[in-house]
Amino acid sequence: MDPAKLLDILGNENRRKIIQLLAGRPCYVSEISSRLGVGPKAIISHLGLLEQAGLIECSVDEQRRKYFNIANNMRLEVSVSPYAYTVKLQDTAFDREKNGEASAQKEISAREESSDFFLKLSSRLKELRIRQEELAQMQQQLQAEYTRVMDHCLDLIEEVVSNPVECELLFELLKNETTLATLCYNLRLHPSIVNTNLINLAKRGFIEYNIKNNQYYWKIRETGVENE
Amino acid sequence: MDPAKLLDILGNENRRKIIQLLAGRPCYVSEISSRLGVGPKAIISHLGLLEQAGLIECSVDEQRRKYFNIANNMRLEVSVSPYAYTVKLQDTAFDREKNGEASAQKEISAREESSDFFLKLSSRLKELRIRQEELAQMQQQLQAEYTRVMDHCLDLIEEVVSNPVECELLFELLKNETTLATLCYNLRLHPSIVNTNLINLAKRGFIEYNIKNNQYYWKIRETGVENE
Numbered sequence: 133m134d135p136a137k138l139l140d141i142l143g144n145e146n147r148r149k150i151i152q153l154l155a156g157r158p159c160y161v162s163e164i165s166s167r168l169g170v171g172p173k174a175i176i177s178h179l180g181l182l183e184q185a186g187l188i189e190c191s192v193d194e195q196r197r198k199y200f201n202i203a204n205n206m207r208l209e210v211s212v213s214p215y216a217y218t219v220k221l222q223d224t225a226f227d228r229e230k231n232g233e234a235s236a237q238k239e240i241s242a243r244e245e246s247s248d249f250f251l252k253l254s255s256r257l258k259e260l261r262i263r264q265e266e267l268a269q270m271q272q273q274l275q276a277e278y279t280r281v282m283d284h285c286l287d288l289i290e291e292v293v294s295n296p297v298e299c300e301l302l303f304e305l306l307k308n309e310t311t312l313a314t315l316c317y318n319l320r321l322h323p324s325i326v327n328t329n330l331i332n333l334a335k336r337g338f339i340e341y342n343i344k345n346n347q348y349y350w351k352i353r354e355t356g357v358e359n360e
Numbered sequence: 361m362d363p364a365k366l367l368d369i370l371g372n373e374n375r376r377k378i379i380q381l382l383a384g385r386p387c388y389v390s391e392i393s394s395r396l397g398v399g400p401k402a403i404i405s406h407l408g409l410l411e412q413a414g415l416i417e418c419s420v421d422e423q424r425r426k427y428f429n430i431a432n433n434m435r436l437e438v439s440v441s442p443y444a445y446t447v448k449l450q451d452t453a454f455d456r457e458k459n460g461e462a463s464a465q466k467e468i469s470a471r472e473e474s475s476d477f478f479l480k481l482s483s484r485l486k487e488l489r490i491r492q493e494e495l496a497q498m499q500q501q502l503q504a505e506y507t508r509v510m511d512h513c514l515d516l517i518e519e520v521v522s523n524p525v526e527c528e529l530l531f532e533l534l535k536n537e538t539t540l541a542t543l544c545y546n547l548r549l550h551p552s553i554v555n556t557n558l559i560n561l562a563k564r565g566f567i568e569y570n571i572k573n574n575q576y577y578w579k580i581r582e583t584g585v586e587n588e
Contacts, residue, residue: 136373142438143371145364148447155445156546157531187440202442205503209496210370210436212415214429217383219376222500247566250516253509254534254580260506264499268437271495272450275433278488281481288478303385306482318384338475352482 133186135221138208141185146170147178151202154188158201213275215282215307282306292338297321297329302352305339309351361414363449366436369413374398375406379430382416386429441503443510443535510534520566525549525557530580533567537579 141147149168153159161179165172179200182188189203205224211217285306293299300319304310312330316323330350333339340353369375377396381387389407393400407428410416417431433452439445513534521527528547532538540558544551558578561567568581 136376139367139370139376140373141371142367145368148364148367151440152445155440155443202440202445205441205500205507206439207496207500207503208436208438208440211434212379212383212430212436213433215383217380217430220496222496224500224504246516246519247564248583250513250520251566251581251583253513253516255583256509257506257513257534260502260509264502264506267495267499267502268435268448268450271492272433272435272452274488274492274495275435276452278485278492279433281484281488285478285481285485288474288481291474292478306485336475338479353479355476355479355483 133206133221133223135208135219137185138187138206138221139210139219141181141187142208144178146174147182150175150178150182151187154200154202158191158199160197160199164200211275213279215279294332295329297325298333301326301329301333302338305350305352309342309349311347311349315350361434361449361451363436363447365413366415366434366449367438367447369409369415370436372406374402375410378403378406378410379415382428382430386419386427388425388427392428439503441507443507522560523557525553526561529554529557529561530566533578533580537570537577539575539577543578 142151146168150164153164153167159167161172161175164170164179165175168175179188179190183190183200186203187206188200190198190200192198207220207222209218209220209222211220286303289299289302293302297319300321301315304315304318310318312323312326315321315326315330319326330339334341337353339350342349342351370379374396378392381392381395387395389400389403392407393403396403407416407418411418411428414431415434416428418426418428420426435448435450437446437448437450439448514531517527517530521530525547528549529543532543532546538546540551540554543549543558544554547554558567562569565581567578570577570579
């Protein structure tokens with residue numbers, strides 16, 4: 133799924149409410165409509181969009197009534213900082229039938245009563261929630277450090293460059309290794325100017341290149357120092 | 361900032377493009393307008409929204425021209441799975457002036473040349489990017505395990521409960537510890553029914569309660585087993 137599409141979907145409050153409801157339990161259209169206080173026609177149109185995007189799926193119960201449920205595990209991460217905007221979408225298709233289930237089921241009967249096993253799994257769920265929280269905190273700290281280090285790099289760049297183009301080039305390369313063509317495009321500069329400056333920076337030991345798929349990728353020189 | 365508001369903002373493609381542009385470098389309205397091929401009037405209205413939300417801020421250069429830049433570090437995480445929909449927004453206000461900068465600056469002059477220090481910081485940035493990637497992978501795995509364990513719990517619930525209300529209650533409590541009032545609201549059941557079933561489940565050792573702020577919080581019983 134395209135992350136932009138998911139952001140478009142999540143940009144609507146009613147669609148967010150529908151997802152929230154379905155993450156609680158599978159629902160019929162009529163339930164969703166009454167919970168949200170929104171007409172069934174609008175709900176059906178939102179559901180259509182969500183289904184098309186692969187976020188939800190539709191099943192039929194014994195009375196042949198359609199109900200909807202979340203189709204997948206998805207994680208969307210949007211990170212905005214002065215030096216980076218990233219949108220990551222991770223999508224884990226289930227192997228519900230294949231994975232774990234069968235083997236774990238065997239394990240129980242061999243090992244212990246359902247009720248004990250239930251309590252253990254429940255505490256595992258709690259652990260997982262705590263771990264998720266910890267990882268989120270760690271990511272926040274990383275992001276803050278990234279911005280701090282980047283701030284610092286920009287100060288240093290001003291001390292080491294000999295002209296404004298070099299400054300722009302080092303700034304671009306700090307964010308990512310990249311090709312001449314991309315640099316020319318991003319900076320709106322002629323290839324000959326960019327190339328001359330890249331070569332000067334390389335001579336002074338600031339940058340180097342890799343060749344991948346017959347393309348030159350410029351990057352900040354790696355110093356081989358383990359810890360800063 | 362309200363995460364719902366951020367999702368509303370990110371639901372618009374042009375606003376996403378503006379954020380992306382500003383994360384590259386601070387920009388004037390005219391630059392944004394020409395890069396996006398969107399009239400300045402529309403751009404100004406988007407910028408107003410972004411500024412109001414605290415995502416960007418506006419400064420004035422030496423020629424008294426206004427430019428915009430990202431105001432903050434923000435991480436938005438949306439997780440959708442069959443048993444959970446969570447939206448987390450982390451917001452790190454900068455202490456750019458206070459933090460690091462000054463002390464680190466001193467460190468350089470004492471320790472080494474700007475150019476060496478720049479190369480070291482650059483490799484630190486790379487490390488941070490790699491670490492961010494690793495954490496994102498870990499979170500994806502946690503989410504998948506959460507769904508798997510939850511699937512499993514639901515199977516076990518069916519074996520251990522003696523009626524459908526107990527089943528609903530255990531399912532709710534697996535997701536979070538909660539009060540009688542919230543359970544009644546979520547399940548649309550009368551408090552007396554919910555209470556009777558909670559007591560039965562507690563007698564059979566499945567659940568217990570904590571008292572916080574004079575409220576009873578029901579939860580799945582903790583077994584005190586370290587690893588499952």
